[in-house]
Amino acid sequence: MSRRNDKAKKPFKILNRDRSAKKGIVVEGMEDLFNKGRTRFGYPESQKLTLVLEEDGTEIEDDEYLFSLPDNTVMVLIFDGDRWSEVNIGGGDEVDSKPQNIFTKLEEILVKLEQNPSRIALLSEQDLELLVDLDIHGSYQGFHRFSADFLKDIQKAAENHMIQKGQLRDTIGLLELYHQTNQANTKRKKT
Template sequence: MENEEHQLGKPFKITNRSREIKKGVVAESLEDLTSKVRSKLNIEENENVTVVLEVDGTEIDDEEYFSTLDSNTSLMILTQSENWVPPSPPCRLNIDQVDDTKGGTELVGLVDRLKSNLCHLSLLGGAELELLSDMDPESLVDITFPDRIFLENLKEASGRYLVEKRQAQDAMDLLRLYQEKENDGGN
């Protein structure tokens, strides 16, 4: 089996810096890998390519180290001046936690919850978004949150989400009216 592996190469999982693209590649050598990666990820021949371990950013720059890698090792392909970045934590949403914010939880509790997981912002209702977009970051900085920039950005993002939610609701209402008009006209 190992002889077959050396003849055919080893399978590797490859990804780009943003981890949005994930592909599989079978390669016999580092040179073979970079050649196949250029094709799979549409990287120009004149563009520099760096291969690193996806898990910790260790650069793989010689055939000797490449040959020690296990099959199915996850590799990240970096181009030009890109640097390895650790994976960002997944956006885990706990619906029960978000539901808890509805029903009058104070602004401080809402901000605290969002500071621990910003993903909840997209699930908030209009009342919570309005509360956040109307908040005074200065008053919260004094109470519990020393990060004024976070509070200012949260206020701005909340305002944008609120506007988008209202626009989406208006569009849905208009569509509903149009559909009702169509249904009434067909009867």
């Protein structure tokens, strides 16, 4: 008898689509894994899902392959239409991470902004500059998951936010200069 027919259960670790949460689950098969993943990560019931190996993005399509994997294999539960990328947004279990290249950094920023666009207000000027200088028609593979409209909107928002930060910095500089001048005038009047 096959394991599937015996209703054997197997432990796996699953990550949500942006790799910000990891859950340990024991499942009887693909359907059980999808149901538990939807519940654990709060995915909508109607959302179609794809299961991929975290290490290389191999898509898992059936129970037979799922049960051939070692116990506690790490997988990513992504939405249909998403593409796996090797960027580990949540930091995961890696202790010795390699330095980020510019494309990895950009992809990490874009994934976070895709989840919550208001995070743009918290970005450093260096990160905003990366977004402003982004070649949205470039050939880097990591950006394929983002629509051109999303990239254009984020680029425009980053540019506007940089301008606003610059204006704020200039205003603060003028206020400091005014304050220094005012203090100097007050001291002169006292003497």
